Amino acid sequence: MTRYDLDASEETDGSAVACDGPRELLLTPREVPLGGVRGMHVTRALPQRHLPMVGAWCFLDRFGPQEALMRVDPHPHIGLQTVTWPLTGAVRHRDILGSDVIIGPGTLNIMTSGHGISHSEYSVGEEPAPIDALQLWVALPEHRRHGTPDFQRYDHLPMLDLPADLGPDPEITVVAGELGGVRSPADMHTPIVGAQIRIAPGSRVRLPFHPEWEYAVVALDGDIAVEAGAEGQPYPLRTMDLLYLGLHRTGVEVSSREGALIFLLGGAPFDDEIIMWWNFVGRTHEEIVEARDAWEARDTDRYGIVPGTHNTERIPAPPLPKVRLTKRRRSELPPHTRRSPGITG
Numbered sequence: 001m002t003r004y005d006l007d008a009s010e011e012t013d014g015s016a017v018a019c020d021g022p023r024e025l026l027l028t029p030r031e032v033p034l035g036g037v038r039g040m041h042v043t044r045a046l047p048q049r050h051l052p053m054v055g056a057w058c059f060l061d062r063f064g065p066q067e068a069l070m071r072v073d074p075h076p077h078i079g080l081q082t083v084t085w086p087l088t089g090a091v092r093h094r095d096i097l098g099s100d101v102i103i104g105p106g107t108l109n110i111m112t113s114g115h116g117i118s119h120s121e122y123s124v125g126e127e128p129a130p131i132d133a134l135q136l137w138v139a140l141p142e143h144r145r146h147g148t149p150d151f152q153r154y155d156h157l158p159m160l161d162l163p164a165d166l167g168p169d170p171e172i173t174v175v176a177g178e179l180g181g182v183r184s185p186a187d188m189h190t191p192i193v194g195a196q197i198r199i200a201p202g203s204r205v206r207l208p209f210h211p212e213w214e215y216a217v218v219a220l221d222g223d224i225a226v227e228a229g230a231e232g233q234p235y236p237l238r239t240m241d242l243l244y245l246g247l248h249r250t251g252v253e254v255s256s257r258e259g260a261l262i263f264l265l266g267g268a269p270f271d272d273e274i275i276m277w278w279n280f281v282g283r284t285h286e287e288i289v290e291a292r293d294a295w296e297a298r299d300t301d302r303y304g305i306v307p308g309t310h311n312t313e314r315i316p317a318p319p320l321p322k323v324r325l326t327k328r329r330r331s332e333l334p335p336h337t338r339r340s341p342g343i344t345g
Contacts, residue, residue, distance in 0.1 A: 029045045058138070063131065093120075096120060099111075
């Protein structure tokens with residue numbers, strides 16, 4: 001999905017939590033209205049002022065739950081992978097590679113932009129319908145970000161069989177990357193994990209981590225508590241809260257009284273500092289300017305034309321800010337930080 005909002009402080013502010021050990025940074029999401037004829041809103045958990053990335057994950061929106069008519073016209077991407085994970089409803093995806101698919105719950109779409117791609121996303125049907133989905137972006141490393149675009153769809157994803165410490169076992173779908181020795185078939189380009197985890201009522205489970213990776217837990221539904229502090233104190237999460245856990249952990253305990261659905265993000269700390277503006281992930285201000293200019297010039301060699309549309313059916317790029325786009329550089333925060341208005345998005 002394209003970004004319709006542009007928050008200058010989010011794009012250019014340099015302060016972010018350092019990734020040098022365990023952390024408990026509890027961040028509150030923010031609502032982003034898309035407006036216009038779409039009549040949609042999204043809830044954004046990532047990026048935030050103090051947390052631009054978790055591993056290579058650099059963006060997480062949830063569009064829903066709501067009744068809406070999605071009409072996202074062709075728009076471009078560079079330097080990233082889009083990961084679309086529906087929870088309710090159906091979305092039609094079309095791109096310049098000829099992909100024309102409908103995805104619903106349990107089906108994964110991964111689109112790799114490389115040097116440039118464009119695509120569209122529409123509701124199925126002509127009337128507003130229930131829809132709820134996660135849209136995530138993964139920053140591409142240097143060796144892949146200038147390559148050719150690609151699209152993958154997966155209808156069957158592996159499950160991790162993980163015994164609960166208390167109560168019924170969880171249902172864990174490994175959406176991307178690897179968790180507990182189980183690997184998704186999706187092609188990813190950095191060490192990473194994205195997993196949907198359903199916690200049964202009255203159960204507790206320990207999630208296994210790679211100590212050299214950083215992790216975050218995002219609450220999707222239900223009541224969830226994460227026992228992550230030095231003395232195992234629980235961190236209760238509200239819907240779409242993100243608890244950043246940092247590095248150097250072998251795992252954390254998660255539990256629920258009434259049952260919950262969470263999404264786990266993780267991966268090796270990303271090698272590069274990135275600039276993320278609109279739908280682009282780059283390394284320099286000049287690179288972003290070049291990508292925007294190419295889209296506005298209708299450069300079909302770089303971005304192609306989505307089949308079934310014309311080059312006039314497109315989302316225009318927003319104006320660039322009047323300041324130079326800068327990279328996100330992480331700075332130091334205390335190692336244990338509970339919810340605070342000063343560090344929420």
